[in-house]
Amino acid sequence: MQKEATYCRNVNENPCNMCMPMGGILPFKGVEKSMVIIHGSQGCSTYMRRHIAEHFNEPIDVASSSLNEKGTIYGGESSLKKSFDNVIKVYNPGLIGVLTTCLAETIGEDIERITSEYIKERGLGDLPVVTVSTPGYGGTHTEGYFLALRRIIVRLARRTEKHSKINVIIPNLSPADIREIKRILRLMKVECTLCPDFSDTLDRPFARPYTKVPEGGTKLADIAGMPGAAATIQMGLTVEDSISPGRYLEAGFGVPLYDVPIPMGIENTDLFLNLLQQLTGNPLPECLEQERGRLLDCMIDSHKYNFQGRSVIFGEPENVYAITRTCMENGLFPVVVATGGKSNKLAELLKIELSEHHGEVHILNEADFSQIREKSREVAANIAIGHSDGRYLTEREGIPLVRHGFPIHDRVGGQRLLSVGYVGTTMFLDRVTNTLLENKYNNYRSLMYQEFYQNNGDANIYFKE
Numbered sequence: 001m002q003k004e005a006t007y008c009r010n011v012n013e014n015p016c017n018m019c020m021p022m023g024g025i026l027p028f029k030g031v032e033k034s035m036v037i038i039h040g041s042q043g044c045s046t047y048m049r050r051h052i053a054e055h056f057n058e059p060i061d062v063a064s065s066s067l068n069e070k071g072t073i074y075g076g077e078s079s080l081k082k083s084f085d086n087v088i089k090v091y092n093p094g095l096i097g098v099l100t101t102c103l104a105e106t107i108g109e110d111i112e113r114i115t116s117e118y119i120k121e122r123g124l125g126d127l128p129v130v131t132v133s134t135p136g137y138g139g140t141h142t143e144g145y146f147l148a149l150r151r152i153i154v155r156l157a158r159r160t161e162k163h164s165k166i167n168v169i170i171p172n173l174s175p176a177d178i179r180e181i182k183r184i185l186r187l188m189k190v191e192c193t194l195c196p197d198f199s200d201t202l203d204r205p206f207a208r209p210y211t212k213v214p215e216g217g218t219k220l221a222d223i224a225g226m227p228g229a230a231a232t233i234q235m236g237l238t239v240e241d242s243i244s245p246g247r248y249l250e251a252g253f254g255v256p257l258y259d260v261p262i263p264m265g266i267e268n269t270d271l272f273l274n275l276l277q278q279l280t281g282n283p284l285p286e287c288l289e290q291e292r293g294r295l296l297d298c299m300i301d302s303h304k305y306n307f308q309g310r311s312v313i314f315g316e317p318e319n320v321y322a323i324t325r326t327c328m329e330n331g332l333f334p335v336v337v338a339t340g341g342k343s344n345k346l347a348e349l350l351k352i353e354l355s356e357h358h359g360e361v362h363i364l365n366e367a368d369f370s371q372i373r374e375k376s377r378e379v380a381a382n383i384a385i386g387h388s389d390g391r392y393l394t395e396r397e398g399i400p401l402v403r404h405g406f407p408i409h410d411r412v413g414g415q416r417l418l419s420v421g422y423v424g425t426t427m428f429l430d431r432v433t434n435t436l437l438e439n440k441y442n443n444y445r446s447l448m449y450q451e452f453y454q455n456n457g458d459a460n461i462y463f464k465e
Contacts, residue, residue: 017340020134023141024148030196033094105135175203227253265326324409338364
C-alpha cells in the first residue's frame with residue numbers, strides 16, 4: 001500500500017477545529033445542575049454560546065467574568081468573584097465550572113486561588129467548583145472537552161467501596177447518539193454511570209415553564225462513586241493519557257480501563273457489545289441481533305454504489321477514526337483523512353487499519369481547510385464526511401458533503417443525527433450512499449460525455465448542434 005502522512009504546522013487559516021474552552025463547556029452541560037463561567041472578555045463567551053446554540057438549537061447559558069481593559073492590567077479577580085455572585089443568585093447551580101480564555105491565561109490569572117478564596121469568603125464549602133485551564137492557543141476543542149471532563153471527575157470522585165457499576169465515558173457525540181448508547185446499555189442490563197450525559201440537557205423536549213438549568217445530566221453522586229466501579233469503558237482511543245478521564249481512574253483508584261472506539265460500524269459495535277457481555281455475563285438480546293442483521297442487509301444493498309466513493313473524512317479524531325473504519329467496511333475507501341488536533345495517535349491507528357488498502361491515503365494532522373481542499377482536489381475525491389465547515393468543499397470543489405459531528409450550522413437537526421450502534425450505522429450508511437447516488441445522477445450526462453466521447457475524440461459525431 002502506498003501511503004502518505006502529512007503533518008501541517010503553524011495552521012491559522014480556517015482550521016479544522018475550534019478552541020479549547022468551546023469544547024470544555026460541553027462536558028459541564030452533561031452534568032446535573034451545572035453552570036459554566038468563562039473567565040475572559042464578554043466576546044469570548046458570546047461567541048461560544050452562539051456557536052453551541054446554533055448546533056444544538058437550544059438556549060445555551062454561559063456566564064462571563066467580562067474582563068475589560070482595566071481587568072487586563074490590574075487583574076480580573078474582582079470580575080470573576082462578581083460573576084460567581086451573579087451565577088449563584090440567578091441559577092443556584094449544583095456545580096460551577098470555571099474555564100479560562102487566551103486573555104486570562106496570558107495575564108497569568110490564578111483561577112484556582114481566586115476560586116478557593118471566594119468559597120472561603122462566602123462560606124460555600126459544599127459547592128463544588130471545577131477550574132480548568134483552557135487557553136484558546138493551548139489546544140483544540142477536543143482536548144478541551146476531555147481535559148474538562150477529567151477535571152470534573154478529579155474534583156468529584158471519592159474513594160468508595162467497590163460496586164458492580166461500569167463507568168462509560170463518551171466523547172463529543174450527538175444527543176441522539178448518547179440516547180442510543182443508553183438504550184443499548186439498558187437492553188444489555190448494564191448498571192452504569194455514563195459521563196457526560198447531555199442527551200436531555202442539550203436536546204430537551206419543549207415544555208412550559210422554561211427553566212434556566214434543564215433537567216438531566218450525570219448525577220454528582222454517580223460521578224463521586226466512579227472510583228468504586230468494576231471497570232471503565234472509554235470511547236477514547238485517540239485521547240492522550242494526560243487528559244484521559246479513564247487513565248486517571250485507573251491510575252488513582254485501580255479501576256480497569258477498556259479503551260474502545262465509538263460503536264459505529266459492524267466491527268466497532270460488535271467490539272462494544274462483546275465487551276459488555278464479557279464484563280457483565282449478560283447475553284445479547286434478540287432485538288440487537290435483528291438490528292445487526294438489518295445493518296448487514298443495508299451493507300449488501302449499498303455496496304455496489306459505495307465502491308465508487310473516494311472519501312474525505314475530517315473532524316474530531318475519535319469520530320474520524322470511527323467513520324474511517326465504517327467506510328472501509330463498506331468499500332468506500334478514504335483518500336484524505338484530516339483532523340485539527342496535534343496528537344499522532346490517530347495516524348498511528350490508521351496506519352494499521354489502512355495497511356491492506358491499495359491506494360494512496362493522505363493523513364493530515366493539524367489541518368486547516370485550505371490544505372484539505374487542495375489535497376481533496378488533487379486526489380479527485382467525490383464525497384466528504386464531516387461538520388459544516390466542510391461546506392467549502394462543496395461550494396468551491398463540487399464535492400458533496402455528508403454532515404456529521406460538531407458543529408453543524410447550515411442545517412437543522414445536528415443534535416438528532418443518529419450514527420452509533422447497528423441502527424445508527426444503518427442510517428449513516430443510507431445518508432452516505434444516497435449522497436453518492438444523488439451526485440452520480442446529477443452529473444450523469446456530463447460524466448458520460450467526458451468518459452465515452454470527449455476522451456475518444458468523438459464528441460463532434462455524437463453531440464452536434
